[in-house]
Amino acid sequence: MSITHLLFWFLTVLALGSALMVIFSKNPVHSILWLIGTFFAISGHYILLNAQFLAIVNIIVYAGAIMVLFLFVVMLMNLNTSAIPVKNKWLGFAGVISGGCLLLVLTAALKDTAVMRNDVQMNTGDIGLIHNLGMVLFKDYVLPFEVSSVLFLSAMVGAMIIGKKDTNETS
Amino acid sequence: MTIQHYIFLAVALFSIGVIGVLTRRNIIIIFMCIELMLNAVNLLLVAFSKMHSLAATAADAASKAGTEGQIFVFFIMVVAAAEVSVGLAIIVMMYRNTHSVDVNFLNRLKH
Numbered sequence: 001m002s003i004t005h006l007l008f009w010f011l012t013v014l015a016l017g018s019a020l021m022v023i024f025s026k027n028p029v030h031s032i033l034w035l036i037g038t039f040f041a042i043s044g045h046y047i048l049l050n051a052q053f054l055a056i057v058n059i060i061v062y063a064g065a066i067m068v069l070f071l072f073v074v075m076l077m078n079l080n081t082s083a084i085p086v087k088n089k090w091l092g093f094a095g096v097i098s099g100g101c102l103l104l105v106l107t108a109a110l111k112d113t114a115v116m117r118n119d120v121q122m123n124t125g126d127i128g129l130i131h132n133l134g135m136v137l138f139k140d141y142v143l144p145f146e147v148s149s150v151l152f153l154s155a156m157v158g159a160m161i162i163g164k165k166d167t168n169e170t171s
Numbered sequence: 172m173t174i175q176h177y178i179f180l181a182v183a184l185f186s187i188g189v190i191g192v193l194t195r196r197n198i199i200i201i202f203m204c205i206e207l208m209l210n211a212v213n214l215l216l217v218a219f220s221k222m223h224s225l226a227a228t229a230a231d232a233a234s235k236a237g238t239e240g241q242i243f244v245f246f247i248m249v250v251a252a253a254e255v256s257v258g259l260a261i262i263v264m265m266y267r268n269t270h271s272v273d274v275n276f277l278n279r280l281k282h
Contacts, residue, residue: 016180016187019184019187023200028197028200042213049218050221051217062210062248069259070202091194096194103182103186106186107182116173116175117175119173120221120225121228122172125225127235127241132235133241137245141242151250151253155257159257162261163260
């Protein structure tokens with residue numbers, strides 16, 4: 001078993017374990033920290049696949065910006081006080097059962113398909129490097145790139161309008 | 172590593188996200204589980220991109236097949252960042268109105 005396989009299994013266990021801890025930990029702050037662990041494990045998978053640009057973007061955007069935003073909102077709300085909702089035990093049970101059924105059905109449907117034996121290129125190949133991706137992004141996909149900037153502008157304006165205090169109500 | 176390892180890993184991550192959405196009642200945890208599902212799909216896209224790259228470079232060494240998959244992942248990340256900013260603004264507004272982040276209190280549309 002080579003070092004690539006060992007790293008793959010280590011990162012897989014790390015990602016799945018952190019993902020399970022996200023949904024089973026009681027404290028929302030702990031959930032967010034475990035989700036950051038999951039994102040780092042997924043970035044490790046990207047590095048293993050030699051998609052280095054996406055690994056760096058994943059760390060910067062997800063583990064950096066988005067998770068800090070989540071953490072900031074949770075700390076702003078002061079959720080640790082009380083308000084533990086009355087939880088229906090059967091509802092949680094049914095959720096786990098239906099999620100497990102989804103896992104079972106997808107696995108059973110996919111496990112005998114022909115492509116499953118195809119190899120994945122690991123540790124080599126230059127399609128994930130920033131030179132190649134930058135050439136494609138700014139030549140063939142320059143219009144979607146510019147449209148996404150408009151999307152960001154509208155998201156920023158929308159977030160500010162939604163988050164603004166309603167002045168008509170208080171007066 | 173064959174593609175089936177990555178497919179099963181992504182399916183497992185996606186199912187964990189679905190279980191989280193179905194069982195948890197905290198809206199922030201639900202939102203985080205949606206992010207988890209997006210990331211499972213991203214991982215699968217990158218794995219398929221590398222699979223096609225391996226098949227294409229076997230025939231032609233200078234082939235760039237599979238680049239579009241990684242560009243697509245990049246745009247998914249862009250859309251996810253915009254989605255998170257608007258979604259968290261909605262959560263903050265909801266918390267200001269109801270003083271709770273429990274989705275069970277959000278059934279006012281029924282009345």
